[in-house]
Amino acid sequence: MDNNKTEMNRRAFLQTTSIVAGAAAIGMAGETARAESYPAMPKLAEKPLKPSTLATEGISRKTHEEHFKLYQGYVKKTNELFDRIAAVSRETKDANATYSEIRELKVELSFALGGVKNHELYFDILGGGGSAPQGKLLEEINRSFGSIGAWTADLKATGIAARGWVWTAYDHDLKRLFNFIGDAQNSYPMWNATPVIGLDVYEHAYFIDYGTKRADYIDAFVKNLNWGAVGSRFGLAMGPASTLVTIA
Numbered sequence: 135m136d137n138n139k140t141e142m143n144r145r146a147f148l149q150t151t152s153i154v155a156g157a158a159a160i161g162m163a164g165e166t167a168r169a170e171s172y173p174a175m176p177k178l179a180e181k182p183l184k185p186s187t188l189a190t191e192g193i194s195r196k197t198h199e200e201h202f203k204l205y206q207g208y209v210k211k212t213n214e215l216f217d218r219i220a221a222v223s224r225e226t227k228d229a230n231a232t233y234s235e236i237r238e239l240k241v242e243l244s245f246a247l248g249g250v251k252n253h254e255l256y257f258d259i260l261g262g263g264g265s266a267p268q269g270k271l272l273e274e275i276n277r278s279f280g281s282i283g284a285w286t287a288d289l290k291a292t293g294i295a296a297r298g299w300v301w302t303a304y305d306h307d308l309k310r311l312f313n314f315i316g317d318a319q320n321s322y323p324m325w326n327a328t329p330v331i332g333l334d335v336y337e338h339a340y341f342i343d344y345g346t347k348r349a350d351y352i353d354a355f356v357k358n359l360n361w362g363a364v365g366s367r368f369g370l371a372m373g374p375a376s377t378l379v380t381i382a
């Protein structure tokens with residue numbers, strides 16, 4: 135009798151041990167698979183402010199320097215979010231549309247990465263006071279808006295109506311340029327459209343220089359556009375066959 139009990143205990147122990155060992159093996163394999171299935175995200179590097187951007191007439195160096203600090207913050211947070219997104223649980227049970235880690239990380243990534251992209255565009259196309267659109271870009275502005283004056287009026291009105299951003303973008307489906315509106319770094323983006331101008335109308339972009347006079351800031355922005363940089367972006371948007379880029 136005692137021998138039978140001992141044998142049963144031994145079998146129960148071995149069974150339990152093998153179940154635990156098996157579960158551990160599955161868990162380890164699962165963790166390994168998760169770690170291997172999602173590679174590390176790339177690290178973004180800051181793009182420096184160009185001297186020509188810092189020399190913009192009507193938008194002070196102080197404004198640009200303070201503004202650039204916000205951009206640096208977006209780069210830093212994007213990299214932090216990349217790391218956390220690479221490591222976040224992708225178990226179905228952990229994902230939830232009301233609240234879950236993967237949801238919150240990806241929603242905030244759209245703000246941080248949007249902040250990086252918007253500001254890199256903004257700083258890149260400023261600092262060419264006196265230049266003018268030329269070639270195919272000029273033709274497209276005239277075709278889409280009627281004239282440079284009409285494009286400017288629409289940009290200005292859209293900028294006053296926006297809470298954060300305006301993008302002049304070429305919509306590859308509509309096959310035209312359009313001034314899209316954005317309230318935040320990540321609101322109302324349009325797919326299959328390439329922005330060639332990004333106008334930041336958050337107060338930090340002009341309050342030091344203009345107070346509440348946003349319209350005057352937009353005038354200064356337009357006067358200081360680097361149309362060569364805008365033309366290059368338009369050329370890339372239209373494809374390598376395009377012969378439209380004329381640097382002023």
Ligand code: FE
Nearest residue numbers: 204334336339
């Ligand atoms: Fe900004």
